[in-house]
Amino acid sequence: MLAKNDYFCKIFNEMNILSLKLFWEFFKIGAFTFGGGYAMIALVKNALVERHRWMTDDEFTECITLAQSLPGVFAINMALYTGFKIAKKTGAGFAMLGAALPSMIIIVVIAAFIQNINGYKVVNDVFAGIRPCVIALILVPGLNLLKKAKLTKSTFWIPILTCLLICLLGVSPMYLIIAAIVGGVIWARATIGKTASQPSKKEEETK
Amino acid sequence: MIYLQLFWVFFKIGLFGFGGGYSMVSMIRMEVVDDYQWMSGGEYADLLALSQMTPGPISINTATFVGYTQGGILGSVIATFSLCLPSIVLMAMVVSLFFKHKESPYVKKPMQVMNPVVAGLIISAALMMCNSDSFSSYISVIIFVATVVAHYFFKVNPILLIVAAGVVGWLCG
Incomplete structure (x- = not known):
């Protein structure tokens, strides 16, 4: 009897409870993310890395990079990846549901009942306050990511060029992501070719 | 019929949408305003403003909104789900590959x-x-x-x- 209880307890702990906790965290995050998916990074990191310690800072950086390299909604990719990492398939499903559900509920309610949300002065005032806050909440994780990238003399130009291409020339992020992946593969080929004869080059780059 | 159209439109956007919400909403605009003519450009601009003001990912908000105006609650669920579907499939494939080949230079260097x-x-x-x-x-x-x-x-x-x-x-x- 006890063993049976333990078994169920384990199942609940491993799947349902953790997944439900994930769902709740992402539900809260989804309900408070203003300004799109990037603004979500700070909230997800705070919940999963700093408060619950479900994943390390490095694993979270990996998550952002992967979520960004795949097509689709960034926030959903992020939820799926972190959810899977923490509680496998159930976790991924619940995290995604949690991230999407608040949006859907709020939008349906607004679409059904409210004609013109911009018309209220209160709404405009509140958003005047939230907008600069959201920019800061996007900027800080961006800078943290930059710190994590451990830039060297040979790579420091990459983020600067990325910013210039996007902000000034309006290049689609898709091309930059493809270019980065192609560049990485070429780099991998080059180092594999060289490791046999010239190991010093690889060492230099990892520093 | 409208449900199938909603599914197809947002599935495509989920599959080819790169680089965050702002590039995706212009793709949604092309489909919804130019191709299918579900709403006028002005209506879409209003909808977009609302999507930015409400919490959550902007593309999810926009998809839910377009789905709701075209097919009620079922429409909004279909639009949002089909927007997420490519992500689910791709993530399922990439995550297992990623964990398997994490140490390979062909994964490490691109990362x-x-x-x-x-x-x-x-x-x-x-x-x-x-x-x-x-x-x-x-x-x-x-x-x-x-x-x-x-x-x-x-x-x-x-x-x-x-x-x-x-x-x-x-x-x-």
Whole structure:
């Protein structure tokens, strides 16, 4: 009897409870993310890395990079990846549901009942306050990511060029992501070719 | 029929949409306004403003909204689900491959190059939001600096910061 209880307890702990906790965290995050998916990074990191310690800072950086390299909604990719990492398939499903559900509920309610949300002065005032806050909440994780990238003399130009291409020339992020992946593969080929004869080059780059 | 159309439109966008919500909403616009003519450009602009003002990912908000106007609640569920479907399939494939070949140079090097690029993408998203609309008064500058300090140095919960910023905006408005 006890063993049976333990078994169920384990199942609940491993799947349902953790997944439900994930769902709740992402539900809260989804309900408070203003300004799109990037603004979500700070909230997800705070919940999963700093408060619950479900994943390390490095694993979270990996998550952002992967979520960004795949097509689709960034926030959903992020939820799926972190959810899977923490509680496998159930976790991924619940995290995604949690991230999407608040949006859907709020939008349906607004679409059904409210004609013109911009018309209220209160709404405009509140958003005047939230907008600069959201920019800061996007900027800080961006800078943290930059710190994590451990830039060297040979790579420091990459983020600067990325910013210039996007902000000034309006290049689609898709091309930059493809270019980065192609560049990485070429780099991998080059180092594999060289490791046999010239190991010093690889060492230099990892520093 | 409308449900199938909604599914197809948002599935395509989920599959080919890269680089965050803002590039995806222009894809949605092309489909919804230009191709299917479900709404006028002006109506879409209103809808977009609303999607930005309500919490959650912008593309999810837009998909839900378009789905609701075309096919009620079922329409909104279908639109949102089909937007997420490519992500689910791709993530399922990539995650297992990624964990299996994590140590391979063909995974490591592209990740290493992606890192600074993604940092650049996110920072430029923040930079592009810095306009007179966001920084309308000196109070916005104070809110910005206070959020950076509180979040970066003291790791204050961002949800708390957003609520506080909203309250400050309301009080100063």
